[in-house]
Amino acid sequence: MIEREQTDFFLVQAYNAAIRAGAKIMEIYTRYDDFFVGLKADSTPITIADREAHRLIQHYLSATRIPLLSEEGRDLYFDERRGWDLYWLIDPLDGTEEFIKRNGEFTVNIALMVDNRPFLGVIYLPTTETLYFSDPDRGAFCRTGVRPEMSASFTIGQLFRDAQRLPLVAGRNTPLRVAVSRSHETEHVKEEILQLQQQLGEIRIVEYGSSLKMCLVAEGAVDCYLRTTPTSEWDTAAGEAIARGAGAVVRSLAGDELRYNEESLENPPFICLTAALKNYDWRR
Template sequence: MLSIEQREYLLPKAYNAALRAGAVILETYSHAEDYAIDIKQDLTPITLADRQSHNLIKEYLGQTRIPILSEEGREMLYEERRGWDLFWMVDPLDGTKEFIKGNGEFTVNIALMADNEPVLAVIYVPYIRKIYFCDKCTGAFRKEEVAPDPKAELTQRQIMEQAQPLPVAKACNDPIRIAVSRSHNTEETFEHIDRMKEKFPKAEVIEQGSSYKFCLLAEGSIEYYIRTSNTYEWDTAAGELILSAAGGEVVSHPDRQKLRYNKESLLNPHFVCRSKFMPN
């Protein structure tokens, strides 16, 4: 268990790293001709912004002397990381396809993992200047109009100023809102939605890219999210903690088990998420 002093040192590190990464990402985002897009071994795209964000976060969080497992450092062997009791789980640019499309639906995901469970988390949505963060011991929060800052060095006190506890909503939406990925749906996704609509015929389906879906669930802006295509542990760790601390849940689909982290394979199972207000 981390002490209060440790949490109040490490959460600002993650928060400031996200703001700094957001700055470098938006700088590249404004120059589409310089994206330098390549395709990784898993056939997903990577851009200059992914690489720059990864390098920046790695350098900044390196001050903590806690190891980092990042999407852009995925080649790390299981034998090297299996014994870690504390490490950072990072997706330096979640929603690369949305970044390339130019729709602003991309995030920076940073989670601190203790005994392979998230205990601190930050998700920053730089294009819309919203940041979501969580300390497992004190709850989940949202701040708006938080500008990217290449020199961010905020303290715990400054971070908590004007922070809104999550969820923001007070009740379920009517009709309920169901989120799906904007770029990664399958036939199973739509079959699941059809079954949901038998119970909730007026349900609205909302497409949304990146881990921002977890934030919308935590806010109470949407009630449900189904994912039946590949994701990795860095796609979900921060979002799961933020959503769970806001009263929601993330479970594997269809067997409804808790997600596990730092596995030999970093692939997640399919999963569903429910907000605090999702009716049974």
């Protein structure tokens, strides 16, 4: 059982770590001509910004004395982490492809996991100075005008000052807005969208990169996010915490909850639906 004081401490640590990582990412984004792009074992790209953000977050969160699983530490053996009941799950730079394209749609994702479920989440979009966060008791929130600063040191009171509770939009959008990945759209997604259209009426497709899509569902700016191509646990954990804090639902297309700290860290195809649509049965 995590007490209120502990939750506040963890949330503050994640919040400040995300902002500081965002500051390092923006320094590289705005000043470097070469991002030193390489390929990981799964052929996905990695840049100097991924590495530097990882090191910064790892160092900052070490004060919590909680183990950390990161996209840049993916080689951690299952036997070492299988017994964890409390750990950080992070993606230091979610949307590396969008970062390389310089379209601004990349985020810092930090989730605290309790019993292999997202407990609280922080997602920072440094290009727009927007920060989303969730608290298991208070719900999900969004703050704008959060500057990327290496010296970020917010208190718990400052976190909630001027924060907007999510969702910002109640009810469905007209037409229904469905978010898909900017870089990973497939025929499977198109088939699922066609099913949605047949059951719910006119749909407008919007494309975004990174975990921003889950944040927009939490806001209510989009009604649904569909993903059929591979994602990993660090891609979804913080976003799921925020979406659930806003009353949204995240499920695999088979109808199951997403599972975390599995031997394979790859997620199944999934759907994220706003509170207004959470009772919709997409499996029909």
